[in-house]
Amino acid sequence: MSAPFVRACALSELEEDTPKRVELDGVPVSLVRTEGEVFAINDICSHANVSLSEGEVEDCSIECWLHGSSFDLRTGKPSGLPATRPVPVYPVKIEGDGPDASVLVSVTQES
Helix, strand or coil, X not given: CCCCCEEEEEHHHCCECCCEEEEECCXXXXXXXXXXXXXXXXXXXXXXXXXXXXXXXXXXXXXXXXXXXXXXXXXXXXXXXXXXXXXXXXXXXXXXXXXXXXXXXXXXXXX
């Protein structure tokens, strides 16, 4: 049985390299549109309880604004200290075309 996908936002709401925080089924998620793809990563840094969506996006990573740890948007793995634990990443689907396209995320299944 596949995990249910829920609509997170319109694709047109996501600016390139600018994280957008959404809450899906009670889970804080940071959506990032970069390098032609959309990624969904848990919005809470594994090192400090702060929002990753307030950080910078570069080279398919998101940086925590508080202590500077970066997390790979594809895997959730940290690329440097002080974070040592990955953050969950979630499957994303794009449904539809053009400005009406929707971003769908499954927060019940980590990818």
